[in-house]
Amino acid sequence: MITTTKPYSDPYLAGIGLGLVLLAAFVWVGRGLGASGAFSSVVEAVSTRSATPLGDWLVLELLGVAAGGYLSARRAGRTGVVLERGPRVFGSGRILAAVSGGVLMGVGAKFARGCTSGQALSGGALLSAGSWIFIAACFATGYLVAPVARRLWR
Amino acid sequence: MTAPFTETGALGATGELMAAPVIGIAFGWCLERAGLGCAPKLAGQFYLTDLTVFKVMFSALLTAMLGAFWLDRIGVLNLSLVSLPETFVLPQTLGGVLFGSGFLVAGLCPGTSCVAAASGRVDGLGVLAGMLGGVVLFNAASGVFPGVRHFYESTALGSVTFAEMLGLSPGMGILLVTAAALGGFALAGRIEKAHI
Numbered sequence: 001m002i003t004t005t006k007p008y009s010d011p012y013l014a015g016i017g018l019g020l021v022l023l024a025a026f027v028w029v030g031r032g033l034g035a036s037g038a039f040s041s042v043v044e045a046v047s048t049r050s051a052t053p054l055g056d057w058l059v060l061e062l063l064g065v066a067a068g069g070y071l072s073a074r075r076a077g078r079t080g081v082v083l084e085r086g087p088r089v090f091g092s093g094r095i096l097a098a099v100s101g102g103v104l105m106g107v108g109a110k111f112a113r114g115c116t117s118g119q120a121l122s123g124g125a126l127l128s129a130g131s132w133i134f135i136a137a138c139f140a141t142g143y144l145v146a147p148v149a150r151r152l153w154r
Numbered sequence: 155m156t157a158p159f160t161e162t163g164a165l166g167a168t169g170e171l172m173a174a175p176v177i178g179i180a181f182g183w184c185l186e187r188a189g190l191g192c193a194p195k196l197a198g199q200f201y202l203t204d205l206t207v208f209k210v211m212f213s214a215l216l217t218a219m220l221g222a223f224w225l226d227r228i229g230v231l232n233l234s235l236v237s238l239p240e241t242f243v244l245p246q247t248l249g250g251v252l253f254g255s256g257f258l259v260a261g262l263c264p265g266t267s268c269v270a271a272a273s274g275r276v277d278g279l280g281v282l283a284g285m286l287g288g289v290v291l292f293n294a295a296s297g298v299f300p301g302v303r304h305f306y307e308s309t310a311l312g313s314v315t316f317a318e319m320l321g322l323s324p325g326m327g328i329l330l331v332t333a334a335a336l337g338g339f340a341l342a343g344r345i346e347k348a349h350i
Contacts, residue, residue, distance in 0.1 A: 011209035012339075014188035018210060019217025021180040026222050028165075028173045030158030030236045033181055035265035036285070043289045057174045062268055064178020069269030071179070072186035083276045084193040084261070098193075098280030099287070101260025102267070105253050106288015109264065111306060112249025114239060116263040117181075119246075121211060123239040125218040127315035127327045130241030137250025142258045146200035149258055153197040 006076040022122060029057075032122020036109035038062035086153040097152055157225070161235040182269050184214075191269035193261030193277055200258050203349055205342040212335040223328050243309040260284070 008014075022033055038058040045053035053059045073079045085094040109115040112134045114123065120138065123131025146153075159165040160173075188210045189195050198204025225231035257263055260281045262270055267285070270278025296302040311319075317327025 008189035008206075009187040011188055011206045012213045014184050015210040015213025016217050017187070018181065018184040018214035019221070021177060021184060022214060022218035023221040023225075024180075025173070025177050026218065026236050027157040027225065027231055028159055028177070029170050030161040032237075033177070033265075035263070035268065039264065039285045039289050043286060043293065047290075047293070055171075057171065060171065060174035061178035061181070062265075064175035064180075065182035065185070065265055066268045066272040067175070068179035068182025068184075069186040069191055070182075070272040072183045073191065073269075073273035076186075078186070078191075079273050081274045081276065084270070085277065086194060086197070094277055095280045097259050098262070098277040099284040101256040101258070101262075102281040102284015102286075103288040103291065104256025104284075105260065105264060105281075106256075106285040106290075107292045108249045108252030108254075108256055108288075109285075110249070110289060110292040111245045112253060113242065113246070115253065115265070116211070116257070117265045119239060121215055121218075124331075125215045125222065126233075126236065126238050127219070127317055127324070127331070128239045128241060129311065129314050129316040129319050130243070130246045131239055132316050133241070133243060134246045134250040134253070137247045138254035138257065141251045141254030142200045145255045145258045150201075152259065153194060153261070154201060 005078050018121075019125075022125060025122075031057075032118060032125070033061070034058045034114065034118040034122070035062055035065070036105070036115035037118060039106065040110070086151075088154075089152055156229070157231040158235050162232065181265070182272070185210075185266055185269045186273065190266045191273050191275060191278070193270065193275070196263075196266065197258065197261040202345050205346060208338060208342055212338060216332060216335050219328060219331060223324070238313040238315070240313050241311040242307070243311065245306050245308065248305075256284075256288075 025032055041056040041059050042053045045051055083094055112119055119131045119134045124135055156162050160170040189206055195204055196207055199207040222233055226233035262281045264285055267278045267281035271282055315327060317324055
C-alpha cells in the first residue's frame with residue numbers, strides 16, 4: 001500500500017498553537033481544557049439516567065477534540081484502521097495494555113481531579129499547586145515504570 | 155469588554171456552550187498535528203527517544219501562562235475569574251502515580267486517546283473503554299468503602315498556587331516556570347542529539 005502522509009508539525013509550533021487555544025479558553029469561558037472530566041460526566045449521565053451528557057461542556061469539548069483530530073489526520077493522510085504498538089507486542093497484548101492503562105488513568109484522574117489536559121496543562125499554566133504535584137508524580141512514575149515495562153515499547 | 159467573557163456577563167450560557175466544540179476542534183487539531191495520536195511516539199518520552207510530549211506540553215503551558223499573565227496585567231483578562239483547580243495534596247499525588255503508570259502502559263492520555271481513536275487507531279478505542287471502566291471502578295469503590303471517599307477529600311488546601319504556598323509573588327512563580335521550561339527545552343535538544 002502506498003500512502004503519502006505529511007510529516008508531523010514542529011513540536012514547538014504545535015505547542016504554541018495549543019497554548020493559544022488554551023489561552024482562548026481562559027479568555028472566552030474562564031476555564032481551561034479538559035478530557036477526563038468528560039468521561040466522568042458520561043458515566044454520571046448513564047448511571048443516573050438523568051440527563052443527556054451532551055449538555056455538558058467537557059463532553060461537547062471532547063467531541064470537538066475527536067473531530068479536530070480526525071480532520072487534521074485526514075488532511076495529512078494519516079487516517080486508517082491501525083493498531084499502534086511496540087515492536088514486540090501484538091494484537092490482544094496491545095489491546096489489553098491499552099485497556100488496563102486506561103483503567104489506571106481513569107482511577108488516577110478521579111483522585112487527581114483531572115488529567116494531562118485539565119490538571120497538567122491548564123492548571124499548570126495557572127500555577128495551581130495541586131497541578132504541579134500531579135505533573136511531578138505523573139512523570140516521575142512514568143520514568144520509574146518505563147524500564148519495567150520495556151517490553152511494551154522497545 | 156473584559157475577559158473571561160462568560161464570567162463578566164459579556165456572553166451568556168449559549169456563548170459558553172458554543173465555545174466547547176470550537177475550542178475542542180482546535181485542541182484536537184493541534185494534538186494530531188504534533189503526532190500525539192500515535193502511542194509509540196508518546197511512549198518515546200519515557201525512553202528519551204522522542205521528547206515531543208515534553209516539548210508540546212511545556213511550550214503550550216508557557217504560551218498560555220505568559221499570555222494570561224500579561225493579558226491580566228494590561229487589564230484585558232481578569233485572571234481571578236479564571237477557575238483555578240483546587241489542591242488536594244495526597245489524593246493528587248496518588249492520582250499522579252496511578253495516572254503516570256497508566257499513561258506509560260497505554261501510551262496515550264485521555265485527550266490523545268480521542269485523537270487516536272478518531273483517526274482510526276484501535277488502541278485509542280481500547281484506552282477510551284478503559285478510562286470509562288476506571289471511572290466506574292472509582293465510583294463503585296468510593297460508594298462501598300468510606301475510606302476511599304475520606305481519602306479523596308483529605309489534605310484539601312483550596313485554590314492555591316505553588317507561588318502562594320512558597321510565599322513568592324505571581325511574577326516570581328511565572329519566572330521560575332519559564333526558566334525551568336527553557337532549561338528543559340535546551341536539555342531535550344541535547345538528549346535527542348545524543349540519540350542520533
